[in-house]
Structures are given as C-alpha cells and as structure tokens.
Amino acid sequence: MKVYRFAILSFAHIHAWSYARVLKELPNAELVAIYDDNPERLAKAAEIYKVDKKYSDYYKLLEKEDIDAVIVASENAKHHDLVIAAAEHGKHIICEKPLATTLKDADEMVEAAKKHGVKLQTAFVMRYHETTVEVKRLIDRGEIGEILVITTTNHGKYPGLWFADPKLAGGGAVMDHTVHTADLMRWYTGDEAETVYAKIGVNIRPELPSEDNALILLKFRKGVLGSIDCSWSRPDNWPIWGDVYLGIFGTEGYILVDAFRSCITLASKRETLKWVYFGPDCDKEMIRDFIKCIEEDKEPRASGWDGRQALEIALAAYESHKKGEPVKLPLSY
Amino acid sequence: MLSFILLNAGIFTGRMGKIKVAVIGCGFIATAEHLPSFKQLEDVEITAVVDIIEERARKAAETFKVSKWYTDYTKVIEMKDIDVVDVCTPTYTHCEITVAALKSGKHVVCEKPIALKLKEADEMINTAKKEGLKFMVAHCLRFWPEYVRVKDLVESGAIGEPRIARAYRQSSFPAWAPWHKKLEMGGGVFIDMSIHDVDFLRWVLGEVEEVYAQGGVLLYKDSTAPDYVHALLKFKSGAIAYVEGSWIMPEGFPFTTYLEIAGTKGLLTVDNHYTASLKVFKKNSCADYTPQTEDAYFLELKHFIECVKEDKEPLVTGEEAKKTLEVVLAALKSLKEGRPVKLPLSEEVIP
Numbered sequence: 111m112k113v114y115r116f117a118i119l120s121f122a123h124i125h126a127w128s129y130a131r132v133l134k135e136l137p138n139a140e141l142v143a144i145y146d147d148n149p150e151r152l153a154k155a156a157e158i159y160k161v162d163k164k165y166s167d168y169y170k171l172l173e174k175e176d177i178d179a180v181i182v183a184s185e186n187a188k189h190h191d192l193v194i195a196a197a198e199h200g201k202h203i204i205c206e207k208p209l210a211t212t213l214k215d216a217d218e219m220v221e222a223a224k225k226h227g228v229k230l231q232t233a234f235v236m237r238y239h240e241t242t243v244e245v246k247r248l249i250d251r252g253e254i255g256e257i258l259v260i261t262t263t264n265h266g267k268y269p270g271l272w273f274a275d276p277k278l279a280g281g282g283a284v285m286d287h288t289v290h291t292a293d294l295m296r297w298y299t300g301d302e303a304e305t306v307y308a309k310i311g312v313n314i315r316p317e318l319p320s321e322d323n324a325l326i327l328l329k330f331r332k333g334v335l336g337s338i339d340c341s342w343s344r345p346d347n348w349p350i351w352g353d354v355y356l357g358i359f360g361t362e363g364y365i366l367v368d369a370f371r372s373c374i375t376l377a378s379k380r381e382t383l384k385w386v387y388f389g390p391d392c393d394k395e396m397i398r399d400f401i402k403c404i405e406e407d408k409e410p411r412a413s414g415w416d417g418r419q420a421l422e423i424a425l426a427a428y429e430s431h432k433k434g435e436p437v438k439l440p441l442s443y
Numbered sequence: 444m445l446s447f448i449l450l451n452a453g454i455f456t457g458r459m460g461k462i463k464v465a466v467i468g469c470g471f472i473a474t475a476e477h478l479p480s481f482k483q484l485e486d487v488e489i490t491a492v493v494d495i496i497e498e499r500a501r502k503a504a505e506t507f508k509v510s511k512w513y514t515d516y517t518k519v520i521e522m523k524d525i526d527v528v529d530v531c532t533p534t535y536t537h538c539e540i541t542v543a544a545l546k547s548g549k550h551v552v553c554e555k556p557i558a559l560k561l562k563e564a565d566e567m568i569n570t571a572k573k574e575g576l577k578f579m580v581a582h583c584l585r586f587w588p589e590y591v592r593v594k595d596l597v598e599s600g601a602i603g604e605p606r607i608a609r610a611y612r613q614s615s616f617p618a619w620a621p622w623h624k625k626l627e628m629g630g631g632v633f634i635d636m637s638i639h640d641v642d643f644l645r646w647v648l649g650e651v652e653e654v655y656a657q658g659g660v661l662l663y664k665d666s667t668a669p670d671y672v673h674a675l676l677k678f679k680s681g682a683i684a685y686v687e688g689s690w691i692m693p694e695g696f697p698f699t700t701y702l703e704i705a706g707t708k709g710l711l712t713v714d715n716h717y718t719a720s721l722k723v724f725k726k727n728s729c730a731d732y733t734p735q736t737e738d739a740y741f742l743e744l745k746h747f748i749e750c751v752k753e754d755k756e757p758l759v760t761g762e763e764a765k766k767t768l769e770v771v772l773a774a775l776k777s778l779k780e781g782r783p784v785k786l787p788l789s790e791e792v793i794p
Contacts, residue, residue: 258661259671261687263609307655307783312681314606314707323607323705325675325685327657335657337673339685343607343705357611359671361662363693435782436655 114401115177117143119168119192120184121155123206124269125233125393129181130159132394138401143175147184168192172199179229179404181397182206185278186285190215193230197222202229202404204397208289208424209417211280213443216418223414231400231410232417234293236354238395241369242294245358249298254360257299261359262291263339266352274320282320284310284427287340289420290354292328293412296419298358301330307436308427314343326427338427349373350385461488462748465519465549467540468532469494469503471619472554476740477529478507483741487748491519516540520547527751529744530554533620534635535628538563541578545570550577552747552757556638556771557764559630559793564768568761579747579757580764584643586742588735589713593702596711597647603708605648608684610640611701616663616670616690623690624666630793631668633658634771637688640702642759642767644676644684647704650766653677655783656774662691674774686774697729 116133118126118141133141143163146152156164165171172180172195179202182192190210196203203223209232210216223230236242249257264287272278279285296302311323323341330336344352356367373385396412403410422441430437464487466473473492481487491511494500504512516532519525520543528544530537530553538558541551551571557580558564571578584590597605614636622628629635633656645651658672673687692699703712719731737745750757772792773784 258691259658259673259689261611261673305781307657307675309655309675309677309683311607311683314705316707323683325607325683327655327673327675329657335661335671335673337685337687339607339609341607341705343703343710345705345709348710359661359689359691364691364696 111138112405114139114179114404115142116140117145117171117175117177117180118155119145119171119180119182119196120188121146121151122148122185122188122272123183124271125206126181126183127155127158128393129183129397130155132391132397134159135394136398136401139397142177143171145171168195172196172201177201179203179400185272186280187211187278190219193219194222197226197228197230200226200228202400204231204233204400205414205417206233207417208280208285208421209414210421211285213418213422213425213441216421220414220418229400229403229410230414231403232412232414232420233396234290234412234416234420235392235396236290236294236369237297237412238399239369239392240390240395241367242354242356245356245365245367246298248365249358253363254358254365255362257334257358257360259335259357259359260295260298261337261357262294263353263355264288264290265339265344265355266342267344267346267348268315268318268322268342274318274322276320279320281424281428282318283322283340283342284308284324284424287342288326288338288424288427289417291338291356292423293416293420294356295328295330295334295336296416299330299332299334301332301334302419303328303336303423303426303439304331305329305436305438306423306426306430308430310431311341324427324431328423347382349383350387461486462526462751463488463490463524464527464529465489465491465493465522465525466503466529466531467493467516467519468530469499470531473529473531474503474506477531477744478503480741480744481529482507484745484748486752490525491522493519517543520544525549527552527748533622533628534559534630535622538567541567542570545574545576545578548574548576550751552579552581552744554581555642555764556630556634556768557761558768559627559634560791561765561769561772561788562791564761564765568765571761577747577751577757578761579750580759580761581743582639582642582759582764582767583739583743584639585646585758586746587739589718589733590643590702593704593711593713594647597704597706601709602704602706602711605680605682605704605706607682608644608648608704609701610644610684611687611689611699612636612640613687613689613692613696613699615692615694615696624663624668626667627793629668630771630775631672632670632688632690633672633674633774636690637672637674637686637774638767638771640686641676641770642764643702644686645767645770648678648680648682648684650679651676651770651786652679653783653785654770654773654777656778658778669775669778672774672778674777676770695728697731
C-alpha cells in the first residue's frame with residue numbers, strides 16, 4: 111500500500127486542524143510537513159500533530175520536501191498563491207472553500223492545476239457526507255421525480271479569527287457560507303445558476319467589518335429554483351455550531367435534510383445544553399476519496415472548477431445586493 | 444356617530460346578552476374551526492349558517508345545532524336579528540358579502556386574505572368606517588399561542604433587535620377547495636397561505652419596503668395560481684426575511700410550519716413538529732399538534748365578540764389586513780416581472 115505524503119499549507123482555517131487529524135488517522139496518508147505564516151500557530155500545530163518539518167516559507171517546503179499532495183487551509187485570499195506554487199511543484203492539491211476571493215484568482219488556480227497535471231480538489235465536504243451523498247443517489251434514481259426547488263441553509267455561529275476581515279476572507283458570511291449549498295445545488299441538478307438575487311441584512315454583530323447575515327435566491331438554467339441562507343445567525347451559546355439544511359422539492363416527492371442533526375443532547379455542570387454530533391466524518395471521506403482520485407487518475411468529485419463556479423454565485427450575491435436587482439451569470443471580470 | 448355606536452353597543456349587550464352570529468360559507472375553516480369555536484363561546488348564539496351547496500349548509504346546521512340554514516347569503520343580510528356575520532367563503536367573494544353585511548348593520552369578521560384586489564379591500568374598510576361597525580380579518584397567527592409567545596419574547600427584548608427571519612408553510616395541494624387553482628379566485632399559495640407568515644412578520648418586524656420573489660405554477664399545470672413561491676422581504680427597520688409557501692408537498696405530507704428570528708442578542712425558532720405535545724399515528728398518517736382548550740381560532744373569535752360587545756378596535760383591522768395583502772401581492776408581481784417590487788403598490792396585481 112502506497113502511503114501518500116501530505117503537507118498542510120497554513121492552519122489559519124479552522125478546518126485545517128481536522129484535516130491534520132484525518133491525515134494522522136488514515137492508514138495510507140502521512141502528514142510530513144507543515145507551513146504557516148503565523149509562528150505561534152505553526153508551533154502549536156507542530157506540537158499537536160508531532161510534525162518535525164515546519165516551515166514559515168511555503169516555497170522552501172515545496173522545494174525541499176518529498177510530498178505527493180498539499181492541503182491549503184490558509185485565509186481565503188491567500189489560497190491563490192499557495193495553490194499556484196503547489197501546482198508548479200507538481201503537488202496534488204485540496205484547497206479549502208471558497209476556492210478564492212476573485213474569479214480571476216480562481217481561474218488562474220484551475221489553469222495552473224491543469225497545466226501542471228495535478229489534481230485540484232475544492233474542500234466541498236458536503237459532497238462526501240454520507241447523508242448528502244445518499245440524497246444524490248436518491249435524486250439520480252428518480253425517487254422524487256424532477257427537481258423543482260432546492261431550499262438551503264448553511265447557518266453558523268460567527269467563526270471569529272479573520273473570517274469577517276474583507277482583505278483576508280473576501281467578505282463575511284456570504285463568502286464563507288454560500289458556496290457549500292450552492293455547490294450541492296449544482297451537483298444535484300447538474301446545472302449552472304443563471305440568475306442570482308441577494309439581500310444582505312443589517313449586522314447581528316454591528317462590530318464586524320463584514321456582513322453576518324444575508325439571503326440569496328437563485329434560478330438555474332433549466333428552471334430549478336434555489337435559495338440560500340448563509341447567515342452566521344446562531345448565537346455563541348447555540349447547542350450546535352450551525353447547520354446544513356436542504357429542502358428538495360420534486361415532482362414526485364420531497365427530501366428534507368438536516369445533515370448535522372444527528373445530535374446527542376448533553377447538559378452538564380460544565381456545559382449548558384449542547385448537541386453532540388455522531389454522524390459521518392466527511393473530512394475523512396473527502397481526503398480518502400482525494401487519494402483514490404490520485405491513485406486512479408480521476409477528476410475529484412468536487413473539482414477546482416466546481417469551486418470556481420460556487421464562488422461565482424457568492425460573488426454574484428454581493429453584486430446583486432449592491433445593484434438591488436437580480437444578476438445574470440456568468441460574471442465577467 | 445359616536446353616540447350611535449355607543450347606543451348600538453348598548454342595545455346588543457342590554458337586549459339579550461348573547462351575540463347572534465351567522466356563518467357564511469360552510470367549508471373547511473368554518474366547520475373545522477369557526478363553528479366549533481363559536482359553539483364554545485357562552486355569549487354567542489349561532490343563528491344561521493349559509494352555503495351555496497345545500498348539503499353542506501344542512502349538515503353544518505345539523506352538526507352545530509343551528510336552527511336556520513340557507514343557500515343564499517342575502518337571506519342572512521335581510522335578517523334583522525343578526526349582530527355578527529362571519530365570512531368563511533372563498534376569497535374572491537369576501538368583498539361583496541362583507542360590504543353587504545356591513546351595509547345591513549352587521550359587524551363582520553372575515554377570513555384571510557381580506558380580498559384579492561386593493562380597491563376591494565378599500566371598499567370593505569371604508570364601508571365599515573362609514574357604518575360605524577366592527578370589521579376584523581381573521582389572521583389567526585396573531586392569536587396562535589406559540590406565535591404570540593414569540594411576539595412577546597421579541598418585544599421583551601429576548602433576542603435584541605430582530606435582524607433576519609425565516610418562515611415556511613408547507614402542505615400538499617388543498618384539493619378540498621378547487622378554487623385554489625384559479626388565480627382570480629384564491630391568488631395561489633403565497634396569497635392564501637404565506638399571507639399568515641407575512642402578516643405575522645409585519646406584526647413583529649414592522650412595515651415591508653421591498654419584495655423579491657421566485658416561483659409560480661411548478662407542479663399543478665392545470666392551475667393558473669402559483670403552487671410554490673419563495674420571497675425575500677426587506678423591512679423598513681433593515682431586517683430581512685425569507686418566506687416560503689408550498690402546495691407542492693406530496694399527498695399526505697404533514698402540514699409543516701417553521702419560523703425563526705435572529706436578533707442582535709439571540710435566536711428564536713418554532714417548528715410545529717418540534718413543538719407539538721402530541722403525535723397521533725394511524726395507518727399511513729401521522730398528525731402532530733399541541734391541543735389547547737383555547738386555541739387560536741377560539742381566541743380570535745372570542746376577541747372579535749369582545750370588540751363588538753365592548754366597542755373596542757379589533758387586533759387585525761381592515762387597514763392592517765390590506766397592508767399585509769399588499770406585500771403578498773407585491774411578491775406575485777415580482778415573480779411575474781423578475782425584479783424586486785417596492786411598496787406601497789400603485790396598481791392592482793390580480794386583474
């Protein structure tokens with residue numbers, strides 16, 4: 111069994127820590143080296159995951175280390191440079207979502223991966239969550255007939271850190287939480303969005319420099335309607351981090367998904383009421399599948415292009431809000 | 444005018460104590476909710492029931508022990524000893540019946556929506572004013588115990604300033620009322636059903652400034668009225684809301700409602716399946732609800748009777764109902780035109 115050698119490029123995104131855990135757990139993966147531009151974070155990650163090879167210069171890491179693949183989990187705006195460098199060094203890449211903060215960046219990333227013959231996978235973990243994968247099977251089997259509408263939410267708490275910093279994140283809740291369910295809609299319908307309308311609300315947390323709540327309505331080319339609530343509308347003491355909720359209306363039936371609902375209820379002296387998750391480990395499934403794609407030389411289930419297309423929907427939402435009217439896709443830049 | 448109203452009110456309470464009610468329209472809402480609620484009210488006597496379908500009128504009279512039943516509502520209009528007319532007919536008939544009842548000196552409680560045309564709503568409002576009579580539109584959510592609780596919580600500052608809301612209302616197609624398939628009779632799912640959520644959101648969040656909607660006739664192609672609509676509402680306060688109305692749920696789908704409001708200090712959610720204290724399972728069906736001796740319909744009609752007896756302004760005036768109607772009509776206009784629509788409306792949406 112070949113063991114795939116990974117580096118994690120930046121632990122800025124909270125998911126990086128889970129990916130590191132998965133790399134430790136998977137028998138055919140190994141976390142060889144890490145990079146971070148924040149020395150404290152670098153030291154902390156190195157200690158937790160017992161990684162000797164730690165770099166504050168990603169170029170050096172890519173030059174020196176014998177690795178097969180990287181996971182890019184930096185701040186959104188920094189994805190571009192890390193992904194391009196990794197591609198140039200012939201490394202396969204998983205990039206955290208949103209793929210980038212501009213379409214130009216996203217296109218260059220997709221192009222670089224193609225040019226250098228490496229896999230570029232967007233970390234759309236919901237394409238690897240057993241519940242939402244089952245939904246894909248049900249839809250493809252025709253269990254609910256033709257899809258008419260997909261109503262979605264990806265609520266969350268405010269993630270803190272740099273997530274509301276427009277320079278690093280490219281925006282707030284719209285940038286962070288639109289793309290997961292936008293991607294699921296594209297995956298389920300096999301279609302692209304045609305118009306996007308969005309309203310950004312007045313902030314729940316007025317102190318944040320970016321939006322924390324917004325609503326989006328979409329229309330797909332073949333007529334399917336969609337909606338996204340991407341808001342960080344869950345208070346800090348909500349019993350779970352947030353949700354991925356889908357209502358899929360078909361001509362022959364209806365599917366209701368609350369992907370992270372599989373919650374055990376817990377209240378204790380230490381905690382107020384909490385919902386403890388026990389469902390599928392989609393981060394693990396995603397990395398497992400990524401390795402399979404490298405081995406079998408297949409296009410990842412959630413590709414760089416998919417990341418680009420979902421980003422376009424988020425960007426269109428900002429544009430629609432600014433213009434006060436629906437925006438037609440594709441966007442130009 | 445004022446003395447006339449007072450005198451009028453005095454006569455009602457002094458004369459017999461009991462308010463005499465006629466229910467026009469003996470379809471679902473009348474037989475399932477209004478008639479049982481009136482039966483439960485001690486100071487009410489149901490004097491007559493009317494339905495254009497003879498069988499329905501007779502059966503309702505029998506079930507609720509009402510001495511008079513008619514197939515022509517004008518019979519009730521002519522009766523001198525009726526104090527209150529309850530209009531439970533299809534929406535497109537609301538204006539004609541309400542105006543006739545008011546003109547003959549009867550107070551009117553009318554099922555939602557008030558009407559389908561703004562000028563009809565105006566006529567109803569103006570007639571009530573001119574006649575000095577009580578007129579209420581039965582927006583039951585304003586009496587719905589969990590929704591009233593939400594309103595109280597929001598007003599008490601439990602979630603701070605409201606910022607973003609979601610509301611769903613989903614059922615299979617209301618096949619028991621075929622007029623729902625006609626745009627000019629019922630207006631479709633958003634006008635008929637989402638009007639509940641829109642009215643409630645207006646009550647809690649204030650006036651709506653702009654509406655954008657998508658949807659239409661998605662499943663029932665023999666219909667001219669939308670069976671699925673979802674809309675984004677922008678309120679004057681800056682709050683935004685997502686409102687979804689669906690009649691395209693599979694047959695047998697349990698009626699589902701959901702509401703959440705997030706504010707600067709917290710979040711409230713109400714899911715009717717989650718809040719239900721009772722679940723009843725039968726072959727191929729499951730119903731869940733929270734039984735209450737004083738349910739929303741009882742409280743709503745009790746309130747109206749009180750308004751009549753004590754000369755008080757009803758909670759849902761014609762003006763309020765018209766403002767709510769404007770929002771749902773704006774949604775209809777938006778989905779036709781594919782662009783956001785600002786309020787107030789300057790013209791009719793349903794011809």
